Amino acid sequence: MNTENSSPQFSICILEEQTQLTLADLCRACAVHEAQIIELVDIGVLEPLSREPIHWRFDGVSVLRARMALRLQRDFEIDLAGAALALELLDEIESLRARLRAMGDDRHGDDAEQKMI
């Protein structure tokens, strides 16, 4: 196995906070037509940061969300509304899991001695 080292010379950004994409950027990144991105916005999978399509800006994580919705649509042979529903439920599961971890999900009790009165 070969090992290759490289130093931090590439640009780094937090996708959720530091990137903005135009509609055209997003189409390119997902390799789809504008119509499909517009449909994803109509369905509510993507939320542009401004109203008018010409001025639409998306945060960086939109790329990942759009691609995931499109993958779900293709692989499960469902429509985008179905993919959107799946995406929403997956988000909810993830946030519940995070909640559960924050609460400490390792709490289980000891068996107690009991007698019915």
Place this chain on the structure above:
Amino acid sequence: MDYKDYYKILGVARDATQDDIKRSYRKLARKYHPDVSKEANAEALFKELGEAYEVLKDTEKRAAYNQLGDNWKGGQEFRPPPDWNAGFEFSGGHTGGDAKDYSDFFGSLFGRDFRKDGDGRASFHAKGQDHHAKVLIDLEDTYYGATRAITLRVPVVDAQGHVITRERVLNVNIPKGIREGQHIRLSGQGSAGMGEGKAGDLYLKIELRSHPLYRVDGKDLYLDLPVAPWEAALGATVKVPTLGGIVELKIPEGSVSGRKLRLKGRGIPSDPPGDCYVMLEIMLPPADTESAKDLYRKMAQELNFNPRAKMGV
């Protein structure tokens, strides 16, 4: 090359109907789809499943595959018999999925050309593929920021045409304040582009290693703080460890177990920063000496306390 038992992978009998195959594929796809599944090796299983379905859903390919006979076992060393597919005519082309991911076994049966169909853009200028990986960091890394050496395993094809795994080490600056589930993008660190196309990007999804003291919810931290009964009952000022150092916290008089107190701004750095929630956990001093037991007996006599009064018992 290993034989692949496509029927076993799809969990169906050799005489399954096309409908059975479709049904089983759909069910397993929901289980192993990498976007949905929690299985660690979901991606590999899903690829295998896709390949099995690609063959069995197509009656021509299925018939050709059946021709190999049913004495093979999955994983067995396989060489295609000469003329095994004589008399079969393929309509050609694959019907979906990422054909380039199919196994050598698939390639030997249905031709390398099948595998190239998905990649017929070699003569174009195309951006390289993006790569995705997870990176596990400590809570301290997001609090202070850090540089982390991240080892990625990348399959590459060597000069002899074999697929080998190469390790690639990247030194990545973990930005201060990044949260669980967020992504870092490293521009140009994915696959090389084709022609004059740009290289793809590398996306790293952040996961936090569990911390011995703090639990994390978004940018907020949760800390269980053990307190003595008299500290809770009478109020007290106690020391609390936070990521930024020790702070003094005032416990209000009459606090009960589970009371949540907020240390504003002591969570993960951000604008505004997250908070640190301190959950009081009242610890009982052990009654392990005669004088300690006497103290408990005295409380029992003098306090007239029924903790279950609200339950009516």
